Amino acid sequence: VDPVPESVPWQVHAAGKSVLLAHADDPGALGAGPDGTPLLMMLGAASLICVPISDGTDGYGTMTLARQAGSPRFTVADLGLAEELGQHLAVAIRVDRMFRHRSQVAETLQASLLPARLPANVPGLEFASAYIGATQSQEVSGDFYDVFKSPDGWAIAIGDVCGKGQDAAAMTAAARHAIRALAHVKSSPVDVLAAANDVLLAGDYDERFVTVKLAFLQESGRGVQVRLGGAGHPGPAVVRADGRVEIMGGGGLPLGLFADSQPNHADLELSAGDLLFFYTDGVTEARNATQQFFEDHLADSLAADVTRTAAQTVRAVQELVTRFSRGELRDDVTIVAVKVGGAG
Numbered sequence: 001v002d003p004v005p006e007s008v009p010w011q012v013h014a015a016g017k018s019v020l021l022a023h024a025d026d027p028g029a030l031g032a033g034p035d036g037t038p039l040l041m042m043l044g045a046a047s048l049i050c051v052p053i054s055d056g057t058d059g060y061g062t063m064t065l066a067r068q069a070g071s072p073r074f075t076v077a078d079l080g081l082a083e084e085l086g087q088h089l090a091v092a093i094r095v096d097r098m099f100r101h102r103s104q105v106a107e108t109l110q111a112s113l114l115p116a117r118l119p120a121n122v123p124g125l126e127f128a129s130a131y132i133g134a135t136q137s138q139e140v141s142g143d144f145y146d147v148f149k150s151p152d153g154w155a156i157a158i159g160d161v162c163g164k165g166q167d168a169a170a171m172t173a174a175a176r177h178a179i180r181a182l183a184h185v186k187s188s189p190v191d192v193l194a195a196a197n198d199v200l201l202a203g204d205y206d207e208r209f210v211t212v213k214l215a216f217l218q219e220s221g222r223g224v225q226v227r228l229g230g231a232g233h234p235g236p237a238v239v240r241a242d243g244r245v246e247i248m249g250g251g252g253l254p255l256g257l258f259a260d261s262q263p264n265h266a267d268l269e270l271s272a273g274d275l276l277f278f279y280t281d282g283v284t285e286a287r288n289a290t291q292q293f294f295e296d297h298l299a300d301s302l303a304a305d306v307t308r309t310a311a312q313t314v315r316a317v318q319e320l321v322t323r324f325s326r327g328e329l330r331d332d333v334t335i336v337a338v339k340v341g342g343a344g
Contacts, residue, residue, distance in 0.1 A: 007031040009062045012050045018058060018083055021048040022073045028062070040066075047073045049106045051082045055090040063089065075274065077211040117301055118147050125154065125218065126336055128169045128310035130318045132333040134282070142168040142210070142219075143280050143334040144176045148183070155183050158278045158336050159233060161210045162254075171205045175255065179214060189214040189229025193263040197231070200256035213278055217270075217338065224270040224340050225291035229263045237298065241273025243306050245299040272341035274275065275313060277302060282331035294324050310339040 003009035008019050008029045021029065024047055030039035045066035053060045063086050067074060072289050108177075116215055118127040121193035127147050142161030147154065157179050161168045178199040186192045193214055193319065201212065209232035218225045232254035238246045251264035270276060273314075314337050321333055 001031060001033060003062075004031040006321050008050045009064055012052055012062045013059060016054060018049070018051040018079060018086075019290055020076065020079045022075070023050045025065075044068045047071070049074045051079070051086040052143070053086045053090045053093065056092055058090070058094065060090050060093045062086075062195060066104040074145065074146045091185075101328055115146055115148075119149070119154070122154070123342060125224070126310040126330050127156075128337050128339075130314045130333070132282075132318065132322065132329060134329050134332050142172050143282070143332045144147055144172045144175055145278070145334055145336045146180055147336065147338075148180055150183050151214055153216065153224075154191075155180075155219065155339075156215045156276075156278060156338060157183075157212060157218070157269055157335055158280065158334060159210050159212040160192075160332075160334075161278045161280075162208050167205070168208060171200065171203070171208050171256065173201055174200060174205075175212065177209045179212070183216075188265070189216055189227055190263045190265045193229045193231050193252075194261075197255040197263075199259055199263070201259060203256075205256060209256040211250075213253045215276070215278075220269070223274075226268050228266040228268070229262045230266070231261070234284060235277070237277040237279075237302055238268060238270075239275040239277060239302045239306060241271065241306055245303045247299060260329060268320055272308065272338075272342045275302075275306075275310060275337055275339040277313070277317075278336040280332065280334040282329065282333040283317070283321055283335065285331060286325040286329060286333070289325050289326065292294045297324065310337040313337055313339075 012019055024040060024045055027040050029036040029048060031043055032038050043066050046069040047067040048064065050062055050064045053063055063082065065082060116299050118129055128146060131143065142164055144242045145158040157176065159175055161172045161175065175196060178196045182195045187197060193212060211234060212231045213233040214229045216227045228237050232250060232252055234250045236248055238248065248266065253261035254325055284298060285292060286291040286294040301317050302313065317335060318333065
């Protein structure tokens with residue numbers, strides 16, 4: 001029942017001052033219930049304490065305590081204890097709201113760093129992705145990925161910014177959007193990453209850096225030609241239709257550190273049934289109870305069933321990583337996969 005004007009809780013909340021009614025004689029002290037019956041009578045209350053729930057700056061309501069007839073009357077000492085409880089409640093509510101707000105801001109900001117959806121119905125290609133935030137942090141992740149149309153086909157970018165929080169998110173957004181824009185004016189992934197490095201160096205990101213893997217995919221005869229550019233980022237893995245798995249190396253220096261850093265370059269050809277699997281180090285560095293790394297299990301996980309779609313492969317690895325680490329992920333897990341001959 002919401003307190004009505006002139007009731008004790010209403011007065012306490014409005015004035016911010018406690019009230020002790022050792023002898024609660026006024027039937028209207030707490031207002032009335034839906035049927036008009038005074039709440040004081042419904043409770044059988046003979047003694048009342050009402051204190052503000054306040055941290056000294058903000059008020060969050062009131063706390064009312066009642067004792068029935070036959071129980072000892074409330075005293076000034078009881079009032080002091082109740083006021084202390086009201087202050088503790090206020091701090092608890094303030095902290096809870098602060099963390100809720102922080103979590104909502106983090107979720108909103110994180111969502112803005114990732115594509116709303118992946119391209120669908122692309123002839124001959126199936127894209128899939130997954131993102132799982134670290135279980136030990138509520139900060140905004142530095143992981144990002146993107147899949148977008150390029151002048152000659154499609155582009156896939158995946159990266160990881162050093163650190164977490166809003167500063168890392170600012171660099172994440174700058175890196176992702178710079179890469180997407182530059183991919184339309186630069187002819188190779190290496191040139192895109194080199195230009196993105198200049199953009200990040202011009203920004204004020206302290207000593208942060210970002211690792212990136214960028215792939216240009218172009219239809220070539222009966223397969224797909226892939227040009228890769230790397231800046232300190234692991235992978236990707238190539239899963240052939242016959243079950244062979246190759247974990248490609250990283251290479252290159254992260255972006256945002258040195259003006260003369262040169263991204264590395266690699267080319268490969270994908271045929272029907274082949275899958276290209278990108279990931280952040282949250283996948284390989286996931287640990288189990290005996291401190292083993294999932295990196296040693298990645299190739300076997302990918303080779304377990306080459307008939308899976310890209311979406312099924314991503315989901316399977318995601319579930320394996322979560323199960324392997326017993327849900328205790330120390331870092332964010334980001335995965336992007338593309339399969340040739342997939343849904344079109």
